[in-house]
Amino acid sequence: MSYIRHGTPVFRKTSFAFFAAGFNTFAILYCVQPLMPEFSREFSISPTTASLSLSVTTIALAISMLVFGSLSEVWGRKPIMVISMLVASVLCILTAFSPNFHLLLAFRTMVGIALAGLPSIAMAYLGEEIEPKSLGTAMGLYISGNAIGAVCGRIISGMLSDYLGWHIAIGGIGLISLVATLIFWISLPPSENFQPRKLEIRRLGKSLIDHLKDPELLCLYTMGFLLLGSNAALFNYIGYVLIAHPYSLSQTLVSWIFIVMIIGMFSSAWTGKLVDQHGKQKILIINLLIAFVGVCLTLDFDLFMKIIGLGLFTFGFFAGHSIASSWVGQRASHNKAQASSLYLFLYYAGSSVGGTVGGVFWSIFGWGGLISMIAGLLLLALILSVYLSKRQYRYKHYDVLRRQNPVKQTSRNP
Structure with a gap:
C-alpha cells in the first residue's frame, strides 16, 4: 500500500481539500442559526417552529450518515463525497428562493440528507490513505475546517441578513460552498487503498x-x-x-x-x-x-x-x-x-x-x-x-x- 506522507505536495493538497470540505459542510449546516429571529418575523412563526430550520437538517444528517457510511464501502469514497458536497451546495442556493417556511424546511431536510455523504466517509478516507504518523495533522486540519466553517457560516449569514435579507444570506453561503466543492474535487486524489466490499x-x-x-x-x-x-x-x-x-x-x-x-x-x-x-x-x-x-x-x-x-x-x-x-x-x-x-x-x-x-x-x-x-x-x-x-x-x-x-x-x- 502507498500512503500519503506529511510534507509532500499531495499531502498538502489532500489536507487543503478536507479543510474546504469541512468548511462547506458546517457553513451550510449552521448558516440558519442566526437567521431564526428573521424567520420568526417574516413567516410569523414561534421560536420553536423557527428552530426546525436547523433541527430537520441535523436529524436528516444523523439518519443518512448511517446509510452513506455503508454505501461508501461498496461505491468508493471520493465520488460520494464530491456528489454530496455539490448537491448540498445547490440545495442551499435553492433554499434561498423559498417563498414559505414549509418549502424552506423541505429544502433543509434534503440538505441534511446530502450533507451526510461527507462526515460519514471523510475519516474513513483519511484513515486509509494517510500515513499513520501523519494522520493526526490531516485530521486536525479537517476538524479546523469544520470549526471555521461553523463560525463563518453563522457570521457571514448573519451579516448578510442584516443588510441584504436572509434570502441573500443563504444564497451567499451556497455560492461559497460551490467554490469549496470545486476546490475539494480538484485537490483530492482518488483513493488508492480502498477495497470495495459486499454490503452485508x-x-x-x-x-x-x-x-x-x-x-x-x-x-x-x-x-x-x-x-x-x-x-x-x-x-x-x-x-x-x-x-x-x-x-x-x-x-x-x-x-x-x-x-x-x-x-x-x-x-x-x-x-x-x-x-x-x-x-x-x-x-x-x-x-x-x-x-x-x-x-x-x-x-x-x-x-x-x-x-x-x-x-x-x-x-x-x-x-x-x-x-x-x-x-x-x-x-x-x-x-x-x-x-x-x-x-x-x-x-x-x-x-x-x-x-x-x-x-x-x-x-x-x-x-x-x-x-x-x-x-x-x-x-x-x-x-x-x-x-x-x-x-x-x-x-x-x-x-x-x-x-x-x-x-x-x-x-x-x-
Missing part, C-alpha cells in the same frame, strides 16, 4: 446491536446526545435575547457572538494533552463542570457576563465532545467506524431534539426556563461521566488483582 446488512445489524448492548458505549452515545442538545438549545435562542430589549443588538452584532465557537479549536487540542497526563475520566468531569458553570452565568443580566458564560460553555462543550468521541473509538473492540457513526448519529439527533424542545422551554418559561433545561441535560451528562469513571476504576482494580493472583483469574468481566 445482517452482519452490520448484528454489530450495531452489539455496540448498543455495551454499557460504556451506550453512556458515551447518550453523552453526545446531551452535549449537542445543550449546545443547540443555547445558541438557537441567544439571538432572540440579544436583539430584544434591553440589549437591542443588531443582527450583525448578534452574529459575531458565534465567534466564541473558535474557543473550541483550542479547548479540544489543550484537553488532549491534559487527558494524556491525567486520564480522560477526570478531565471529562472537569470540562462538564466548566460547561455547567458557563451556562449558569448566562442567567446574569450583564451582557459581558453572558458572553463570558457562552465562552465557558463552549470551552467545556468542545472538550467534552472530543473526549467522548475519542473514547468511543478506544472502547469499541470491532467495527470501530460503525461505533463512531452511532455516536455521531445520536450526537446530531441531540441537536434536533434539544434545539426544538429548548424552544418550548423558551416560549413558556423564558430564558431562565431554557437555562434550567440545559443545566439539567449537563447534570445528566455529569452523572454518566461519574458512572464511567467508576467502571474504569473497577477495570483497573480487577487488572491489578488478576496480575497479583494469576492462578485465580477468571474470564468474567467486572
